[in-house]
Amino acid sequence: MNPTRRTVLIAGATAALLPSLPATAAPKPKAPALQPYASYWYPDSLPSGTPGTGITWRSLKSWRPADDADLAFNASSVPLAPRFTPAPVNGTARAGQARIQSLVSFGPTASNPSQGSATADYYALTHWAYIDELVFWGGSSGEGLILAPNAPIVDAAHRHGVPVLGNIFLPPVAYGGQLQWTRDLVQKDAAGRYPLAERLVAVAAAYGFDGWFVNAETSGGNAALGADMLGFLRELKTLAKAKGQRVTWYDSMTVNGSVSWQGALNSQNEAFFQAADDMFVDFRWTAAKLTSSGQRAGQLGRSRYELWAGVDVEANGWNSSVNWDAFVPRDKAHVVSVGFYRPEWTRNHLPADGRTPGDFHAADDRFWTGRSLDPSKPDGTDSWRAPAVSVADRSTVTTLPFASVFNTGHGLRWYEAGQVTSDAPWNHLGLQDRLPSRRWVVHTDGQRPTVTFDFADAWRGGSSVLVDGALDRPAVLDVYATRLPVTGDTVVELTHRTDVGGVQVELAVATADPTTPGATPPYSYFPVSSTDDWQTSTVRLTGLTGTVHAIGVRLTAGDGPVQWRLGGIAVRNATETPVSPTALRITGAAGGDLRFAWNPAPGAVRHHTLHRLLADGTRRFLGATCQSAYFVGGLRPEQGEQEARFELRAVGELYTTSAPVTVTHRW
Numbered sequence: 001m002n003p004t005r006r007t008v009l010i011a012g013a014t015a016a017l018l019p020s021l022p023a024t025a026a027p028k029p030k031a032p033a034l035q036p037y038a039s040y041w042y043p044d045s046l047p048s049g050t051p052g053t054g055i056t057w058r059s060l061k062s063w064r065p066a067d068d069a070d071l072a073f074n075a076s077s078v079p080l081a082p083r084f085t086p087a088p089v090n091g092t093a094r095a096g097q098a099r100i101q102s103l104v105s106f107g108p109t110a111s112n113p114s115q116g117s118a119t120a121d122y123y124a125l126t127h128w129a130y131i132d133e134l135v136f137w138g139g140s141s142g143e144g145l146i147l148a149p150n151a152p153i154v155d156a157a158h159r160h161g162v163p164v165l166g167n168i169f170l171p172p173v174a175y176g177g178q179l180q181w182t183r184d185l186v187q188k189d190a191a192g193r194y195p196l197a198e199r200l201v202a203v204a205a206a207y208g209f210d211g212w213f214v215n216a217e218t219s220g221g222n223a224a225l226g227a228d229m230l231g232f233l234r235e236l237k238t239l240a241k242a243k244g245q246r247v248t249w250y251d252s253m254t255v256n257g258s259v260s261w262q263g264a265l266n267s268q269n270e271a272f273f274q275a276a277d278d279m280f281v282d283f284r285w286t287a288a289k290l291t292s293s294g295q296r297a298g299q300l301g302r303s304r305y306e307l308w309a310g311v312d313v314e315a316n317g318w319n320s321s322v323n324w325d326a327f328v329p330r331d332k333a334h335v336v337s338v339g340f341y342r343p344e345w346t347r348n349h350l351p352a353d354g355r356t357p358g359d360f361h362a363a364d365d366r367f368w369t370g371r372s373l374d375p376s377k378p379d380g381t382d383s384w385r386a387p388a389v390s391v392a393d394r395s396t397v398t399t400l401p402f403a404s405v406f407n408t409g410h411g412l413r414w415y416e417a418g419q420v421t422s423d424a425p426w427n428h429l430g431l432q433d434r435l436p437s438r439r440w441v442v443h444t445d446g447q448r449p450t451v452t453f454d455f456a457d458a459w460r461g462g463s464s465v466l467v468d469g470a471l472d473r474p475a476v477l478d479v480y481a482t483r484l485p486v487t488g489d490t491v492v493e494l495t496h497r498t499d500v501g502g503v504q505v506e507l508a509v510a511t512a513d514p515t516t517p518g519a520t521p522p523y524s525y526f527p528v529s530s531t532d533d534w535q536t537s538t539v540r541l542t543g544l545t546g547t548v549h550a551i552g553v554r555l556t557a558g559d560g561p562v563q564w565r566l567g568g569i570a571v572r573n574a575t576e577t578p579v580s581p582t583a584l585r586i587t588g589a590a591g592g593d594l595r596f597a598w599n600p601a602p603g604a605v606r607h608h609t610l611h612r613l614l615a616d617g618t619r620r621f622l623g624a625t626c627q628s629a630y631f632v633g634g635l636r637p638e639q640g641e642q643e644a645r646f647e648l649r650a651v652g653e654l655y656t657t658s659a660p661v662t663v664t665h666r667w
Contacts, residue, residue, distance in 0.1 A: 034593045036073035036114040036631055038107075038136075039207075040144030043196055044184035047141070055110040055143050060199055061184075065206045072597065072629035073114040076154035076208030078430075081396040083161035086481035086549070087513035088392055089375045089438050095392040098327065098334035099132035101248070101280065101308045103213075103341050106136070106153060109143040114150050115625050116428030120357050120455070120462075123344040124409045124429060127368035128160030129393035129437030133248065133278075135213045137342070139169030141176025146200075152430035154209045155626045156409060159434050161396045163210035165248060166203070170216045172259070177218035182225065185216075186232040197236040204245050211245035212236065214276070221257030229253060233275040248308075249276040265293035265307055270300070278306035280339045285309055287326035290335050308339030317345040318367055318384035328390040338387070343367060357410055357455045357463070365439060365452075374448070376441045376518035393437040397482040400490070403570035403654045404433040404480075411462015412455050414621045418534040418567070421611070422621035430626045431461065431607060436479055443520040446473025449555075449562070459495050459534055459567025460655060467564045471501075471557035476508055476520055484548040484571055486511065486541055492551065494528055495536045495568035503562045505530045507539050508552035521550040534567060570654055578605050578652040581628070584663045592635035594665060598648060600628045601658065605650045613645040613662070614638060622646070637667045 041060035051057045065071055085095040106112060106123055116122075125134075134157050136149035147167045157164045170185070171177035189195050200212055214236075216229060237247045254260050254268040262268050263284030273279045281293065294304035309327045313320050327335045346363040347355065365373055370386035372379040378389045409432035414422040440451035449469025458464045467477065484490075492507055505528050510521035524544060528537035541548075548571070555564060579601035588595035596610065607626045611619040615638065622632050635644065643666040650658040 033590050034588050034595050034631060035633060036070040037110070038112040038114055038150035039068075039070065039074055039148040040109050040139070041146045042144055042184070043146065043181055044187065045180060052142060058144065060146055060203070061196060063199060063203065065202070068206075070114060071206060073627060073631065074148065074151050074207055075627065076151045076158065077626045078155040078158040080158045080163060080210065081161045082398065083394040083396040084398065084483055085392050085394050086437070088517040089388070089441060090378055091517045092330055092378065092389055093375070093392045094334065094390065097305060098391055099305055099337040100130050100387055100391055101133040101135065101337065101339040102131050102343055103135040103137045103339065104344050105138050105342065106150075106344070109138045109140050109147060112138075112150060115430070115627070115630060116152055116426060116623070118424055118426060120410045120412050120425035120427060121355060122410045122427035122429075123347045124357070124360070124427060124432070125156075125364070126361070126408055126432070126435050126453075127364065127387070127439075128157060128162050128435075129395065130368060130387040130391050131162050132337075134162055134164045135248070136164060136167055139167055139171070141171050141178070145169050145171070145181060148203055148207050149209050151208070151627055152409070152428050154207075155430035156432040159396065159432070161394060163246065165211050165213045165246070166209060168200075168212055168214045170218045172217045173219055179218050179220045182216055182218050182221065182229070186225070186228040188228070194232045194235045197232055197239055200236060201239040201243055201245060204240070205243050211240050211247050211277075213248045213250065213280075215250040216253040217259050219259040221253065221259070223256045226253065226255050226257030229257070230255065230271055230275060233272060237275055237277070246277040248278050248280060249273060250280045251282040264289035265296050270296070273302075274300065278308065280308045281310055281336070283310040283312050285326070287323060290326050294335050304335065305337045307336040309336050310339045310341055312341045313345050314342035315345070317349055318386075322385070324385040328385065334390070357408070357412065358452065361408070361453050369439060374441055375438050393481070395437045395481040396434055397480050397484065400484060401570065401572040401576060401654050402434075402482070402484060403568065403572075404435070405458070405460040405568040405655060406435065406453065406463055406465050406566065407431055407433045407461030408435070408453050408463045411458070414462060415458040415460055416621070418459050421619060426462070426623070428624065431624055433461075437481055438478055441478040442475055443478070444473050444475040446471070446475070449475055451477060454565070457565065465566040467555060467562070467566070469561065471503065471555055471562045474554055474556040476523065476552055476554045478521070478550060478552045479566070479569065480551045482548050482551060482571075486544050486546060486548055487573055489573040490541050491572060492539045492541065493536050493568070493570040493572070494539070494553070494566070495534060496530060497534045497565045497567065498530045498532050498562070499565055500563035501560050502558035503530055503564050504556040505564070506554040507537075508550075508554050509541060509544060509548055510550040511544055511546045511548060513549050521552070523550070523552060523554070525554055530564070536568070568655070572654060575656065576604070576652055576654055577656045578650040578658045579603055580658040580661055581608060581648055581650050582661065584646075584648045584661045586663060586665055587629070589665065593631070593633045594635060595629065595631050596646070596648070596663070597629045598661070601650055604653050606653050606655075607651050609649050609651055609657070611647045613647050615641070619647065624651070641667065643667060
């Protein structure tokens with residue numbers, strides 16, 4: 001691919017919204033036979049020749065769930081959570097106006113692992129609170145054009161109330177696009193129906209994601225093809241709506257079948273917009289075009305915020321030159337919504353040979369929150385208008401029990417009860433907790449401490465929250481915006497540790513919103529003890545009634561700097577322990593590569609953990625997943641070991657674990 005999306009546009013190349021294409025000159029290493037990957041297809045006919053190493057050419061028209069050997073690894077298990085909008089965190093963030101769509105490439109089309117991998121270097125997106133729709137971006141003429149998002153991404157997004165769309169990419173001819181693939185997509189059967197529309201909806205239903213992003217950029221079409229595309233889109237939308245799915249159209253093909261990016265809602269694409277739930281407006285927009293587009297949407301009886309104005313950040317991230325006032329002005333109603341193209345720049349721009357999870361999150365916080373790193377105090381001189389400045393954050397913390405160990409979905413090690421049970425780096429976004437939506441709001445009259453996700457130590461998972469600073473005055477950290485009911489049995493548990501200095505810790509709980517944007521919630525404070533080792537403090541909410549609107553902590557230091565770590569939080573009325581899964585079995589084996597499957601237990605299960613049991617009694621963590629199948633690669637016999645023994649447990653919402661079930665594998 002050309003160096004950056006921006007240079008492609010400036011050069012006037014035919015492609016708009018191109019995913020990163022794999023280099024054809026360098027074959028991929030041969031993938032393990034049992035390793036499952038995110039699924040990808042061509043609509044029907046396949047390219048001529050043979051696929052490259054590690055690539056499988058598949059026809060979506062031939063797909064059937066019963067024949068999908070990787071379905072159990074790729075199907076999401078977390079339903080889309082409802083969410084609410086707390087009181088504004090600042091005076092400019094608005095609810096009910098501009099929304100944010102995010103187009104993200106998490107990995108190569110043909111080699112994106114289904115359930116994470118053994119590296120912490122991953123785009124572990126955490127700022128879901130500002131996003132309304134995530135598109136699983138990718139596709140290429142040499143691999144496949146239709147991408148189904150993998151389960152970890154859908155599970156993490158759903159936990160935060162964000163729908164995820166698969167991607168249909170019909171590439172420009174200059175990038176290998178063939179008009180036959182467009183014709184395949186919109187083919188009709190003898191009854192005049194569009195069989196690929198039905199198949200797309202069936203895939204999304206089986207995999208548990210929320211619909212499709214349709215991007216038809218292959219030129220050479222005519223009015224007849226344009227009419228067929230419109231008919232296909234209408235049928236796709238009708239079938240999708242019946243299954244609770246959605247469809248987004250990209251401003252590329254026009255109604256006459258040609259490809260001509262409009263940068264606006266106009267007569268050339270209005271029919272497609274009307275056939276879809278919303279539309280991504282190409283980067284060629286101007287302020288005048290967006291104004292007229294918003295007005296035109298209103299004339300059609302549609303919301304102007306169903307138009308996403310494309311903002312290309314692939315090359316320059318927060319250094320991109322953007323006319324923010326064209327769509328999210330500070331002093332009047334927003335014009336249209338925002339469509340970020342490739343915000344994974346926050347990871348990709350860092351040096352590949354040394355970037356750490358901490359480096360990535362520092363950059364990602366800067367992108368979504370702004371230079372101040374405190375959404376309650378935006379930096380008005382920052383040329384980058386971060387989403388937190390314009391868009392109100394949302395939260396899904398509404399039901400009991402609720403717990404979080406501040407797991408971001410990747411880490412340098414894996415921790416259980418403060419102990420390292422695997423020293424291997426990892427990523428698996430499906431294990432990500434519901435994370436604080438406002439990162440990080442600190443109320444203090446003194447020096448503001450630094451607040452970060454930290455990967456040097458954790459209570460469970462791979463990360464904890466570290467507060468580091470002088471704390472010359474008491475500091476209140478907002479942790480969660482919630483809508484949790486309080487009863488006489490409700491308790492809050494904090495798992496925490498003081499690493500440096502002395503600090504007085506108080507749990508902060510508010511049963512109402514603050515009176516002005518950005519103000520400290522009307523907290524009641526409950527003292528808890530703090531030591532230099534992990535401890536869990538249980539606080540009964542004596543004297544509080546109604547609904548908890550906010551949870552935080554107040555830290556008051558003695559002399560000198562403080563480093564204080566928050567490893568977990570739980571709000572509950574009772575302790576709940578999940579039932580054990582059953583029928584743990586090995587369904588495939590090739591050398592040291594194993595596929596596991598089991599029957600999940602009834603009731604609320606957050607995820608499952610898989611450990612290897614060694615002869616000396618050690619439990620070695622192998623992985624975790626929200627699914628009922630898991631792949632482990634590269635295992636080897638221990639010295640003198642004839643068979644390996646494995647243990648599976650269910651983990652509940654409060655991070656309580658079930659009794660184990662075991663299985664053995666003879667080498």
